[in-house]
Amino acid sequence: MRIFNLVVWLVAAAVAGPAAARDFTSSDIYPSDYPTVRAVAHLADLMRERSGGRLIVSTLGAADQQTENYTLGELRNGTLDMARVNLAVLNSAVPATTVLTLPYMFRSTAHERRVLDGPIGQEILATFERAGVVGLVFYDGGARSTYGVMPVRSPADLRGVKYRAQQSSNWAPMVRAMGAQxxxxxxxxxxxxxxxxxVDVADGNWSSFVALQHHRVAKFFSQTEHARSPGVVLFSRRVWDTLSDEERSIIRSAARDSVAYYRRLWDEHEAEARRTAETAGVQIVSDVDLSAFSSALVPLHDTAVSDARLKAMIDRIKADPGP
Known part of the structure; x- marks a missing residue:
């Protein structure tokens, strides 16, 4: 009888083992060699290692040809487990994210990374759950500049120009403030x-400019550096609620530890993308009147955000003493 019980227990354990594993799918709009996709793949490796092989993530990369708004919808209804999306798509659902996407909010990459890693970044991540997603970490995405079929040196150059705008609450007003359509x-x-x-012009960073092959049609890259909207790694709230505390802890720690890896990849990729664009004949317009752009866009800080708490957050970011 004792032997029979042992056999039953071993069979049950063998069946229960694989059932305890969790398979997740993660999505990104960029191709598989893009830094954000590679960083999430690294995050997945950490999850698998730290869970003893129980938490497994498959990354889709550019296999997801839907818009990031569609991706956000999939996360909220639980048909997708994880995703890296641009923060701008969350502006309406999570108003605090608007602060990080405002024009000329950050002075430099170092300034942005300090804010994202610090208390303000954590405060904003904590507000995501009311939108049906869990915010894990931010992946900063470099300075966004204007590129297209014409050089741009001042807002005057953009009067009446057709400018591609992101699907977010504050991007179209920013484009209008520059005089564009x-x-x-x-x-x-x-x-x-x-x-x-x-469209005549669009905007993005060096890495996306080349990864999406936009440098083949847009022969002018004007260094307006008007925004530094980060990306964010999200988890579906519906799926998150089915996980144990231990599983959630493993995922959060793996996400945090993926940031340093991502930033190394990003810095290298951005430098290489610029060299690729230059080799392809893209003209870099560096004599941009940044003062004129700042004068046109910084007033949006007051009109894009009405909540007193978020206005105070903007002041805290601007008060950062570093470079």
């Missing part, structure tokens, strides 16, 4: 729209 398009439509003359 906003054309709201998903990122994957920029290339064909620019070739067809439906």
């Amino acid at each position: 906003p054309v709201v398009l998903p990122l994957i439509r920029v290339d064909p729209s620019m070739r067809a003359g439906l």
Whole structure:
């Protein structure tokens, strides 16, 4: 009888072992060699190692050809487990994210990273759950500049120009403040729209500019550096609520530890992307009137945010004493 019980226990354990494993799917709009996708793959490796092989993540990269708004919807209804998205798509659902996407909010990459790693970053991540997602970590995305079929040196150059705008609450007003005509398009439509003359300019960082092949159609990259909107790694709240405390702890620690890895990848990738663009014949416009752009865009800080707590958050960011 004792032997029979032991056999039953071993069979049950063998069946229960695989059932305890969790398979997750993560999405990103960029291709598999892009820093954000590679960083999430590293995050997945850490999750698997620290869980003894129980927590497994498959990354989709550019296999997800939907918009990031669609991706956010998948996360909220639980049909997708994880995703890295640009913070701008959350502006309406999570108002605090607007602060990080405002023009000329950060003086430098170092300034942005201090804010994202510090108390303000944690405060904003904590507000995500009311939107049906769990914010794990931010991946900063470099300075966004204007590129297209024409050079841009001042807001005067953009009067009446068709400027691709992100699908967010504050991007179209920013484009209008520069004198341009906003054309709201998903990122994957920029290339064909620019070739067809439906948009004249768009914006992005060096890495996305090259990864999305926009440097093949946009031959001018004007260093307006008007925003530093970060990305964020999210987890579906519906799926998160089914996890144990131990599993949640493993995922959070793996996400935190992926940030340093991501930043090393990002810095290297951005430098290489610029060299690739220059080799392809892209003209870099460096004599940009940053003062004129700042004068046009910084007033949006007061109009884009009305909540007193968020206005105080903006003041805290500006008060950062570092470079």
